[in-house]
Amino acid sequence: MLTPIDATAFAARRARFLEGLGQDAALLVAPPHHHRNADTEYRYRQSSDLVYLTGWEDPEVVALFRPLSDQPFVLFVQPKDPEREVWTGIREGVAGAKERYGADAAYPIHELASRLPALLMGYATLHYRPGEDLVMDRSVFGAIRSMAKPAARNGGEIPWRFVDPGRLVGELRLRKEPAELALLREAARISCDAHVRAMGTGRPGVAEYEVEAVVDGHFRRQGGNGPGYTTIVGGGKNACILHYVTNREPLRDGDLCLVDAGCEVNYYTADITRTWPVGGRFSGAQRQLYEVVLAAQIDAIDAARVGRPYREMHDIAVRRLTEGMVRLGILQGDVTENIHNESFKRYYMHGTGHWLGLDVHDAGVYWHGFKSRTLEAGMVLTVEPGLYIPPDDTLAPEAFRGIGIRIEDDIHVTADGPENLTAACPKQVDDVEAACRA
Ligand SMILES: [Mn+2]
Missing domain, CATH: 3.90.230.10 (Creatinase/methionine aminopeptidase superfamily)
Incomplete structure (x- = not known):
């Protein structure tokens, strides 16, 4: 019989990951859902880093890790959408992310760019891998640019140093x-x-x-x-x-x-x-x-x-x-x-x-x-x-x-x-x- 990897195991992995991050934040992004040809889709296969830390299987998800904060694990997910769910299956949604996947906070994915500035304020280093999804790069770096003025007015660090998150997750996965x-x-x-x-x-x-x-x-x-x-x-x-x-x-x-x-x-x-x-x-x-x-x-x-x-x-x-x-x-x-x-x-x-x-x-x-x-x-x-x-x-x-x-x-x-x-x-x-x- 298989030993299922349960919610406790994911929480333990996140605890190790957050400890490894120290004072850095991390943003893990799922790959886009590729089409095989025309409008035919491949079966979706979650990014290994993301599934390792969260267990989340659906596309369009971003996991944000904020060590030393009161919401260290934040998920941005596809919101519930009865019409879309008829075609592609039941979504866990924002409530599921919190109740079943242990997120301290969860939001619909389309709120990512508008919510990132507040969530990233205070973190000088962000673990994020640019170059994989140019649309995502624009939202993430656009959000960080928009933090400059409020940071200058109110004080506080904004991300200025970027590190590949794979390095830290890779050590855990090894x-x-x-x-x-x-x-x-x-x-x-x-x-x-x-x-x-x-x-x-x-x-x-x-x-x-x-x-x-x-x-x-x-x-x-x-x-x-x-x-x-x-x-x-x-x-x-x-x-x-x-x-x-x-x-x-x-x-x-x-x-x-x-x-x-x-x-x-x-x-x-x-x-x-x-x-x-x-x-x-x-x-x-x-x-x-x-x-x-x-x-x-x-x-x-x-x-x-x-x-x-x-x-x-x-x-x-x-x-x-x-x-x-x-x-x-x-x-x-x-x-x-x-x-x-x-x-x-x-x-x-x-x-x-x-x-x-x-x-x-x-x-x-x-x-x-x-x-x-x-x-x-x-x-x-x-x-x-x-x-x-x-x-x-x-x-x-x-x-x-x-x-x-x-x-x-x-x-x-x-x-x-x-x-x-x-x-x-x-x-x-x-x-x-x-x-x-x-
Ligand atoms: Mn081989």
């Missing part, structure tokens, strides 16, 4: 609470099942989109919101295109198929990649390359430990992959030399992972200045080394050309070492082949 881990585990469980089903579906002649349909269909049937990012199904050389989402070619016997897909459950997403043989058996060259990536991934996962620098798992993966490529004759010469001159990047051009949570590439910085940050218990990250030999690459032995392989798991950093949340998804050669022939 360390997962037990309830968040429960959602990530559920997302991982559904995603593992979906990948096993994909392996059983992808036979010669089956189209990439049919594999996508099995994966995405399983996400929805299990109650997930759907994929947390667009599902990648790349047969053969399509696996060498890192973000291939066209998914419309038939799978061919003798090729590998790369599937990168994760289910989103209550806003939290998994992120798994598996690469498997369409015909049910790896060829000799495919297996050799696969074993190199797998060994690199297993060693990199082992570095996801409390107190180790984040960067270390990438360094380990790069060394293992480069050793393997030299052994297989894909790279020439000395391993260390190939790492120093970055010639491995010809076949391994991406990082080895990223934070995972509400966003597939989750919030939180990786570096403190020039220093890689240290891993802490409660962080969740992916480990996803790969090798991609372009089909027309004349430097690599012919047997490896056109093979793309990536293996990705979701790792929870704990005091007892790395916990693989996606361990149920087969990745050893024999297990993968068995799942493909099932």
Whole structure:
């Protein structure tokens, strides 16, 4: 069973956020509701920062945080509108914002610009991210400009220093609470099942989109919101295109198929990649390359430990992959030399992972200045080394050309070492082949 994130948990997060703000105010804005085409709308998906602190799911919402005031949490929301609600669903409205979402004050969204000056008076620093919504930028900065004269007359600070709010929320989001881990585990469980089903579906002649349909269909049937990012199904050389989402070619016997897909459950997403043989058996060259990536991934996962620098798992993966490529004759010469001159990047051009949570590439910085940050218990990250030999690459032995392989798991950093949340998804050669022939 899922552990729902209740009102108390949101209030606790806001308390931590307000403490982090110190004497600064913060204004978090939801993204506009984009149209897919003409007047057809995408299903709305709340901004991760905003939903993390408030739980509010509807569009057109602005959250204002005012530490050290008698109304520290103010929401501007879509007001009740029976006529509009017939079309787009029941709105919580101003009363709901106060009664069910814990707002100390709530107003209709169209009152934002007129109410901001009074609410922001006294705060010298505002955490607000400009450049995402130009209409919103004009209201916010227009409101602040209008504060100058009254401030000069009556005294009092007005916002003059601006900080990206993502930095502070990102630090909170980086360390997962037990309830968040429960959602990530559920997302991982559904995603593992979906990948096993994909392996059983992808036979010669089956189209990439049919594999996508099995994966995405399983996400929805299990109650997930759907994929947390667009599902990648790349047969053969399509696996060498890192973000291939066209998914419309038939799978061919003798090729590998790369599937990168994760289910989103209550806003939290998994992120798994598996690469498997369409015909049910790896060829000799495919297996050799696969074993190199797998060994690199297993060693990199082992570095996801409390107190180790984040960067270390990438360094380990790069060394293992480069050793393997030299052994297989894909790279020439000395391993260390190939790492120093970055010639491995010809076949391994991406990082080895990223934070995972509400966003597939989750919030939180990786570096403190020039220093890689240290891993802490409660962080969740992916480990996803790969090798991609372009089909027309004349430097690599012919047997490896056109093979793309990536293996990705979701790792929870704990005091007892790395916990693989996606361990149920087969990745050893024999297990993968068995799942493909099932
Ligand atoms: Mn990933």
